[in-house]
Amino acid sequence: MKCKKVKRKLYAYIDNELTDTEKQFIFEHLNKCEDCKKGLDELLLQNQFLKKLEAIEPSVNFRAKFWQRVESVQEEKQGVKISLLRWVPVPVFCSVVVILFLTFLVLSPVLYGISDVETNRKISALAQRTFIVQLQQTGFAPLNFINFCEEYCRILHEHCQRKTGSTKCICGRCEI
Amino acid sequence: MKIISKLAVASFVLSLVSFIQLFGIEKAILSIILGVFALKEILNSQEELKGKNYAYAGIIFGSLYILVLLVFVILKGPEIFKLLSHLR
Numbered sequence: 467m468k469c470k471k472v473k474r475k476l477y478a479y480i481d482n483e484l485t486d487t488e489k490q491f492i493f494e495h496l497n498k499c500e501d502c503k504k505g506l507d508e509l510l511l512q513n514q515f516l517k518k519l520e521a522i523e524p525s526v527n528f529r530a531k532f533w534q535r536v537e538s539v540q541e542e543k544q545g546v547k548i549s550l551l552r553w554v555p556v557p558v559f560c561s562v563v564v565i566l567f568l569t570f571l572v573l574s575p576v577l578y579g580i581s582d583v584e585t586n587r588k589i590s591a592l593a594q595r596t597f598i599v600q601l602q603q604t605g606f607a608p609l610n611f612i613n614f615c616e617e618y619c620r621i622l623h624e625h626c627q628r629k630t631g632s633t634k635c636i637c638g639r640c641e642i
Numbered sequence: 643m644k645i646i647s648k649l650a651v652a653s654f655v656l657s658l659v660s661f662i663q664l665f666g667i668e669k670a671i672l673s674i675i676l677g678v679f680a681l682k683e684i685l686n687s688q689e690e691l692k693g694k695n696y697a698y699a700g701i702i703f704g705s706l707y708i709l710v711l712l713v714f715v716i717l718k719g720p721e722i723f724k725l726l727s728h729l730r
């Protein structure tokens with residue numbers, strides 16, 4: 467039992483990492499026990515041999531490259547965790563905003579109680595032209611969306627002018 | 643032999659078609675969703691499927707289309723709301 471304890475602490479004894487009492491205890495034991503003495507001699511020999519070997523200098527970025535490789539292997543294993551996927555909720559949220567905006571525009575005559583038949587007809591015709599029937603001015607979709615918004619504004623202005631009964635517009639757009 | 647993921651190609655084609663006027667924004671949303679599913683499918687297929695770049699392109703073009711629309715909504719929105727508030 468004693469020998470097992472001593473053998474476990476032999477490395478620390480060689481490296482001078484033990485307290486004085488521990489050192490004294492092991493020193494006394496080594497003088498008595500032939501087996502442990504032999505073990506110490508073997509360790510000293512091993513140490514001498516290792517010291518003779520030349521130290522290998524790692525390349526400059528060895529550590530960084532090593533951890534980078536470890537991370538890339540881990541990422542490959544995890545598979546789905548890609549940075550791009552983290553951004554997917556952003557366009558999804560944006561599309562919800564755009565859809566809500568479009569729905570609001572199409573439903574605005576009802577929501578705002580615009581009773582003018584002419585305006586309602588124009589707005590529904592515009593919505594049909596843009597979203598249902600393919601009668602757009604250009605084939606480039608974003609431009610048609612922009613045209614839809616511009617046209618919608620124009621219809622509202624016309625309605626505004628009719629409502630006030632004068633050519634002077636209250637909203638400020640016509641003054642520009 | 644690696645087989646190209648059908649979902650990834652569908653996502654890429656849809657994202658390009660979304661810029662052509664044919665109905666509306668739903669193509670872009672669909673291309674993003676398909677792109678995400680394609681990526682998951684490719685990465686879980688133990689390198690049997692390819693076409694990761696198509697899936698990425700599908701997601702990116704779909705997002706781009708939606709962002710273009712959103713920019714215009716932000717630019718034009720206040721004017722429309724101002725007009726509507728006058729009509730009240």
